[in-house]
Structures are given as structure tokens and as C-alpha cells.
Amino acid sequence: MTHAVQILHDVFGYPEFRGQQAEIIDTVASGHHALVLMPTGAGKSLCYQIPALMRDGVAIVVSPLIALMQDQVTALNVNGIAAACVHGGTSGEEIRRIADDIASEHLKLLYVAPERLVMPRFLQFLHQTPISLFAIDEAHCVSQWGHDFRPEYQQLAILADEFASVPRIALTATADSATRADIQHYLALNDARLFVSSFNRPNIDYQVVEKNNGKKQLLQFIRSQMPGENGIVYCLSRKRVEDIAAFLTENGLTALPYHAGLDWETRSQNQRRFTQEDGIIVVATVAFGMGIDKPDVRFVAHLDMPASIEHFYQESGRAGRDGLPATSWLCYGLNDWVLLRERIQLAERDEAQKLIDLQKLDAMLAFCETADCRRQLLLRYFGEDSQPCGHCDNCTDPPTRFDGTVLAQKLLSCVYRVGQRFATGHVIDVLRGRESEWVLRFGHQQLSTFGIGNKMTVKEWRTVVRQCVAAGYLNVDIANQALQLTEQARAVLKNQQQVWLRPLKHDKTRSSRNNDIWLRTEREERLWQTLRRWRKERASQNNVPAYTIFADRTLQDLVQHPPSKLADLNHIYGLGESKIKHFGADILALCREWAQ
Structure with a gap:
């Protein structure tokens, strides 16, 4: 490995390998296959770039996005490494130049999209080319259980058949057990050596707040903790992206929208400004990010709850890729959970897949509602044990849970009394004794639960509702948004189950930055x-x-x-x-x- 360490220092300027990098590089450089699960920012790309420089021939790197290819190629070229990419926008003249560089043994890495790689003409070209290795980046795209499924990835098994002697390395930052099994199956990597690094990103500070005018909460977070920093803000809809970008701009920040509804020129310009300038905030749907290799993103903010912990981990992991302190900030509400459930139920997918997606969504809500260490819960989801981190919001300011059994019983009883046919707002009106038009129309002012919660505000009752949903005592009917009791609610109503709740008062966003932030004179x-x-x-x-x-x-x-x-x-x-x-x-x- 002396040669690998020399390349690491002389070419990339790094003093030493991190984690399992050296072992992975040795495996691939010596001609063996590898499956690598390594978190964003941990140096996955070096695991195939250094073997590519150690072995004869050109390394073929499969990548799902043009932006991702271009970023990697640019970074390699700046480091003096001959690399190129081929995609739909590559001119014929450029392709001929790349072919000449390969023939002269000058080019060391060639990035291609999966659909191009499996084209007969391209495969024929590869058979005439000395190949050092195949690297399949973002390998989770091969799995329908993954969060960025690309059916073209499943055709890559052809590499095992037609280039059996060439080492293959598949890499991803997120893969649960089902996704990992799909990667091994579809990419024919059952005999590959498996490397699973810790999913922990110790430089990321996790903060979660209950939604209470999300726009203002976001603005307060950026102004108090991230002034002048690069950041990404994720929203659930295109309309919300436009709205939030305009709001931040009106308040003196440089915020750019990014979503699939914008024309290509606008999206390209906004992405270019984000990658080339400082102090830029991109407000985007989840369509933005996988192709962005920008290491100095200091924060990722979710203004709506993500659909799964995998999504959240992948998206929040785009902060702090350089290893310096960064923040993941999440603002959520029960309406986010309801909207995402509706999307899952209405999607054109089989029922088994919908059930899995609903379970993942519930796990995401549990992450938001937990009073325990957020990093510990996040790592446990990926099968990794850890100690409390000491610097997520729950560790630095632990919420004091209280016995909320009586409050939960009042809520569950009221849901039952109104026939489990009404949405949260109506149930809270009954609890607070408000004679609204709907309460009077259905005669719910006559119920025994009318007014039994009149000492609490609407926001406090909504907090109780959300926590009861997260705990599994309530469900929300997709058709009419009605609250419904679950089987677990029976034990609470019969005094057989104690309910512990987080504080009902909304906590303000922390006003100070991460204590580990670098302070300059x-x-x-x-x-x-x-x-x-x-x-x-x-x-x-x-x-x-x-x-x-x-x-x-x-x-x-x-x-x-x-x-x-x-x-x-x-x-x-x-x-x-x-x-x-x-x-x-x-x-x-x-x-x-x-x-x-």
C-alpha cells in the first residue's frame, strides 16, 4: 500500500487514509470485487479513484446524474488526473477526443450513465479497451426499495458476464438490509467483499423543531446560526419552493429556487451559482442534491418532514462533506405526515411496497418526536449501536417528559365520541368547548367530552394529537383526514398503559451556533x-x-x-x-x- 499512500498525499494532498479506505483500495487494486457502504463525506470516491491510478487501463465509473459526473471530472482535472465523462450532451468531436485519449493510455477515469454503458455499441467499444475496474456509484439506485430507483441500474449485471476478470466496486451512502440484498443480487456481487462503515456523521449537529410558522422559524435559524453560509432548504412542493425562495430573498438573503418545473437554463444557472459562489441558499425539492459534490454546505434545512429516514439521512448528509461543523435543521408538523401518507396511498405501486413506505414514514415521525438522542436513533435505524452524542438538540437541551395519560385519555375519548369521523380541528373544538358551526350542526356540544380540555390552547392540543399519532394510539384516515383509534388506544383508555409526553410549549430555535464552530481572530x-x-x-x-x-x-x-x-x-x-x-x-x- 506504499504506492497508494503516496498517491493519496502527492495527488490529493491528504495525510492519511480514513476508516476502511486503505483496506478497500487494497481489495480493488489487487483485482477483487467490493461492495462499500460509507456515509456521505467519508471519502467513497477515493476508494475507486486511487485503484484506477494504480492499475493499467481506464476505470469506467457509472454515475446516475450528469452534474455528479461533471463535478467529479472537474475535481480530478484540477488535481492533475486525466478524467472525462460521456453523456447525452457530449459532442461527437469530444467523444472522438476521449476515444483517442483512451487509445493513447492517457485517460484514467471515464464517467458514464448506466443507460449508455449497456448500449451494444458502447459495450463493443469497451471490449476493445483495456479496463482497470468498474465503479458503480450511488448503487442504491438498483433497488426498488431504495429512495432513488433507476431501472437502468438493474441491467448492469451484464458487466459480470462480459467482463468477469475486471474488478467491480459498488458504492452507496444509504442502504437498509433489503436494498443491500438487491445491490448484491442485481449487480452480481454476492462474492464481493462487503465493507460497512459507521453511518455516523459526527460533524453534523441535528436540530428538530415543531412547525409553528415555518417561514419565520427558518429565517430565524439562518439569521441566528448560519448568516452568510451556503445552505440547502428542502420543501415538499414546487409551489412551496418558489414561495420560500421569494420570502428569504425579500428578507435580504441570496436564495435561489430549484425544481423540475423550472426551465433547464434557470436550473443550470442557479446550480452554477450555488457551486461557484459563497453565501448562496438553494430552496429545492428533493430533485436537487444527489449530483452536487459541494463540500462546504454548512446547513441543510427541511421545511417539511422527509418521507423516510433514508431520505433524511441522504439529504441532511449533503451538509459538511468537508468534515467541518454543519447543521441539519428539520421543521415538521402533523400535516406533513398526513400529506405524505396520502401520497403513498395514492401512488401507483403494489400494496406490499406501500406498506413498507408507510412503515418508513412512521419511523421518520418517531425520529421527529423522540426525546432521546437523535443521532443514536438514526444510527440504530441502520443497525448500528452508539452512545448518546452529547450535541444534538435533545442531548444539549433534554426535553423533560411528563405523565400525559389523562390528556391522552381525554383526546382518545373525544375521538371515539365523535364517531372517529372528524379531523383534528373539529376534535380540538369539541375538547375546548368551542361552539363552531360544525360542532352545533352535529350536536357535539352535548357530548360528555365537550369542553373538558378548555384550559389548553389549540397548539397544545395539536402537540398532544401528534404525539399520540407517533406513539401509535391514533391513525389518520386518508379519505377525510379523520382521527381514528388504533388497537393500542384501548390499553390507554382502560388505564392499562401510561402515556409520557414531551413538553407542550413550543421551544424556540437555538440562537447560538455549534460550539465546535471555528472561531477566528x-x-x-x-x-x-x-x-x-x-x-x-x-x-x-x-x-x-x-x-x-x-x-x-x-x-x-x-x-x-x-x-x-x-x-x-x-x-x-x-x-x-x-x-x-x-x-x-x-x-x-x-x-x-x-x-x-
Whole structure:
């Protein structure tokens, strides 16, 4: 592995391997197959990029999105590695140039989409080409149980038949047991060595708040914790994306919308600004993100509850890929859960799949409602045991649960008395003794539960409803949104089950940033801003994302250990020989000027 360590330092500028990287690289470089489950930001791409540089021939990398391919190729080229990608927008002239580079043994990595790889003509070309390895990125796309299913991925089993002697490595950041089994089956990797890294992202701070005017809560979070930072805000609908982007812009932030309803030029321009500029917030549907390799996203905010823990983990994991402190902020309400249940029920999928999706949605609600360590619950979902993390919102400000059995009994009894045919708002009107038009129309002012909860606000009762749904005592009928009792509710009504609830008062969003955030002195801040301006100018000149020039972590290392001579740059994180050659003189000049 001496050669691999040398490549790691000289080409990529990293001092040492992390986790299982060295073992994976050794497995693939020596010609064996591998299945790699590794969280976002843990360095999956190095697991096939370094073997590609160690072996003869060109590595074929399967990637599902054009943006993902282009980002990877740009980053490799900046590091002095010959890489290219072929997709629907690649010109004939460019394809011929790529073919010439492969024939001359110059090109080391070629990125392609799965549908192109399985085309007969492309397969024929591969049979005439020395291939070092096949890397199948985002391998969860092969599974219908996964969250980004791409049927073209299932055709990739042809690689095992036609290129049996070429090592294959499949990689993904999220895969439950069913998805993992599909990857092994459809990609013919049953004999591959399995590497499962910890799913823990210790640099991400998890915060979850109950929705109470989500727009203002989001604005408060960004202003108090993330001013001037890069971030992604996820919403459930295109209309909401447009609304939130406009709202943030009106309040002085640089916010850009991104969803499938926008024209291609607008989406491309917004994505380009996000990758090349600082302080940009993208408000998007889940269509945005998988192709974005931007390492310095400091926060990911969900303004609506995700459909599953897999979705949440994948999307929130787009923050802090550089290993520096980042925040995942989630704002949720019962209406999110109801809307997502309706979408699942109405989807054109088989009943078995719908049942699985509903179970995953319930697990997501349980994550939102838990009073325990959020990181611990998240990792347990992926089959990993851990200790409380000490810095998620529940760890730093533990909610004190109280005996809410009587409140739950009042609620469940009222749901029963109104015939389990009415939505939350009506049930709360009855509990609070409000003689609304519907209450009077159905004579519910005569019920024994009318007014028995008049000392509590509507928001407090909604909190009780949501927690009873999360605990499995209530369900919501999709057809008319009516609250209905479950079998578990019987034990509560008969005093056989105690109910513990979280506080009913809404907690404000924390106003301070992560305690681990890097604090700079006023003098260091001047160098930091100087380096960021220089990075932006160089990125603009080269028409590449700023982070491919230098990541934030590299700038941080330069500020903490300002170089005085060229040799000092060899010890800066993320600086390989190619970057030192191209940018070293500029960096030294800036640091010397700052020092004087």
C-alpha cells in the first residue's frame, strides 16, 4: 500500500487514509470485487479513484446524474488526473477526443450513465479497451426499495458476464438490509467483499423543531446560526419552493429556487451559482442534491418532514462533506405526515411496497418526536449501536417528559365520541368547548367530552394529537383526514398503559451556533476573507466551482498554519502536487502580504 499512500498525499494532498479506505483500495487494486457502504463525506470516491491510478487501463465509473459526473471530472482535472465523462450532451468531436485519449493510455477515469454503458455499441467499444475496474456509484439506485430507483441500474449485471476478470466496486451512502440484498443480487456481487462503515456523521449537529410558522422559524435559524453560509432548504412542493425562495430573498438573503418545473437554463444557472459562489441558499425539492459534490454546505434545512429516514439521512448528509461543523435543521408538523401518507396511498405501486413506505414514514415521525438522542436513533435505524452524542438538540437541551395519560385519555375519548369521523380541528373544538358551526350542526356540544380540555390552547392540543399519532394510539384516515383509534388506544383508555409526553410549549430555535464552530481572530479573519476572494476569482477564471480550487478545510489550514515557503504547502490539507504547482505562488504571496 506504499504506492497508494503516496498517491493519496502527492495527488490529493491528504495525510492519511480514513476508516476502511486503505483496506478497500487494497481489495480493488489487487483485482477483487467490493461492495462499500460509507456515509456521505467519508471519502467513497477515493476508494475507486486511487485503484484506477494504480492499475493499467481506464476505470469506467457509472454515475446516475450528469452534474455528479461533471463535478467529479472537474475535481480530478484540477488535481492533475486525466478524467472525462460521456453523456447525452457530449459532442461527437469530444467523444472522438476521449476515444483517442483512451487509445493513447492517457485517460484514467471515464464517467458514464448506466443507460449508455449497456448500449451494444458502447459495450463493443469497451471490449476493445483495456479496463482497470468498474465503479458503480450511488448503487442504491438498483433497488426498488431504495429512495432513488433507476431501472437502468438493474441491467448492469451484464458487466459480470462480459467482463468477469475486471474488478467491480459498488458504492452507496444509504442502504437498509433489503436494498443491500438487491445491490448484491442485481449487480452480481454476492462474492464481493462487503465493507460497512459507521453511518455516523459526527460533524453534523441535528436540530428538530415543531412547525409553528415555518417561514419565520427558518429565517430565524439562518439569521441566528448560519448568516452568510451556503445552505440547502428542502420543501415538499414546487409551489412551496418558489414561495420560500421569494420570502428569504425579500428578507435580504441570496436564495435561489430549484425544481423540475423550472426551465433547464434557470436550473443550470442557479446550480452554477450555488457551486461557484459563497453565501448562496438553494430552496429545492428533493430533485436537487444527489449530483452536487459541494463540500462546504454548512446547513441543510427541511421545511417539511422527509418521507423516510433514508431520505433524511441522504439529504441532511449533503451538509459538511468537508468534515467541518454543519447543521441539519428539520421543521415538521402533523400535516406533513398526513400529506405524505396520502401520497403513498395514492401512488401507483403494489400494496406490499406501500406498506413498507408507510412503515418508513412512521419511523421518520418517531425520529421527529423522540426525546432521546437523535443521532443514536438514526444510527440504530441502520443497525448500528452508539452512545448518546452529547450535541444534538435533545442531548444539549433534554426535553423533560411528563405523565400525559389523562390528556391522552381525554383526546382518545373525544375521538371515539365523535364517531372517529372528524379531523383534528373539529376534535380540538369539541375538547375546548368551542361552539363552531360544525360542532352545533352535529350536536357535539352535548357530548360528555365537550369542553373538558378548555384550559389548553389549540397548539397544545395539536402537540398532544401528534404525539399520540407517533406513539401509535391514533391513525389518520386518508379519505377525510379523520382521527381514528388504533388497537393500542384501548390499553390507554382502560388505564392499562401510561402515556409520557414531551413538553407542550413550543421551544424556540437555538440562537447560538455549534460550539465546535471555528472561531477566528480579527487578524485571521482578514486572511480568511482574502483567501476566499482569491478562490472565487480563480474559480471564475477557470469556470469551475470554487471548492474544486480549495475546500474550506484547506483555507482553514492555511489560516491556522500560514506558509512562509513553498515546502510548507506540502503539509496543508488538500494540497497535492498539481494544486501546489498551479496555485502555490499565489498563496505564498497572499500569506506573505498578510504577515507583513
